[in-house]
Amino acid sequence: MVGIRVGLTGALAALTTLIVAIAASVGLTLSGWLGGLLCGVVLAAFVRLGLGRSGTTLLGPADLVTLVRATLACGVAALVADSFLTQPAVAAIVVLSTLALVLDVVDGWVARRTRTSTAFGARFDGEADAFLILVLSVYVSRSAGAWVLALGLARYLFAVAGWVWAWMRRPLPERYWRKVTAAVQGVVLTVAAAEVIAPWAMTAVLVVALLLLTESFGRDTHWLWSRRRLVSAGQRTAPVQVEESGSIPERVR
Numbered sequence: 001m002v003g004i005r006v007g008l009t010g011a012l013a014a015l016t017t018l019i020v021a022i023a024a025s026v027g028l029t030l031s032g033w034l035g036g037l038l039c040g041v042v043l044a045a046f047v048r049l050g051l052g053r054s055g056t057t058l059l060g061p062a063d064l065v066t067l068v069r070a071t072l073a074c075g076v077a078a079l080v081a082d083s084f085l086t087q088p089a090v091a092a093i094v095v096l097s098t099l100a101l102v103l104d105v106v107d108g109w110v111a112r113r114t115r116t117s118t119a120f121g122a123r124f125d126g127e128a129d130a131f132l133i134l135v136l137s138v139y140v141s142r143s144a145g146a147w148v149l150a151l152g153l154a155r156y157l158f159a160v161a162g163w164v165w166a167w168m169r170r171p172l173p174e175r176y177w178r179k180v181t182a183a184v185q186g187v188v189l190t191v192a193a194a195e196v197i198a199p200w201a202m203t204a205v206l207v208v209a210l211l212l213l214t215e216s217f218g219r220d221t222h223w224l225w226s227r228r229r230l231v232s233a234g235q236r237t238a239p240v241q242v243e244e245s246g247s248i249p250e251r252v253r
Helices: 004-025 030-054 061-083 090-114 119-144 146-164 176-194 199-226 228-237 239-244
Strands: none
Touching: 004 030, 004 061, 030 061, 030 119, 061 090, 061 119, 090 119, 090 176, 119 146, 119 176, 119 199, 146 176, 146 199, 176 199, 199 228
């Protein structure tokens, strides 16, 4: 296990180094610098808050891999922010996104291998996926259409629904298909960003990815809706327990 200060300090230093390397190789405008560094600050705050809520100050081996993934996603965010003002650095976006997707397989393997799986790690893993998908959807939407933003916003709309309706905050059962669906979104958006296939074919693939995402979130929403009365009963009999579990629903692993 690695102390939180070491992990976060190292992550922020790594992100700064990454942004410097990006600026030196492909160039970055002020918006790119600010976008990347702002993501790093938010990442550090998220990790501190998440670890604090889980009652620990330590990052496990798999968490460190996820931290690298999140740092790469911040680098992609810097490049996407930069692309609004200058010629997009497509190759850099694709390379960083691909590395993040590969590491998405590694962190789960490390967690199982070292037997260090935690609720925080699963949540962190899911949020890293969601952020990369959001950033890529913003970039791809500029060429494929604003509707592609639905791929990146779905996770966050699901979270907002959990803040509005108590029955949407019920913990979800484990389902591996969620992880597969998230991986598909990342791969499809990375390919779309690379612009290596015909636009009409890419649109068709993006539509299929959206349908898969809709099915995944739709199934979870239906499961929660069918059990909403249990949540209502829990609110009447044990309001404190319901309040404590009222965090963003976890759709990971």
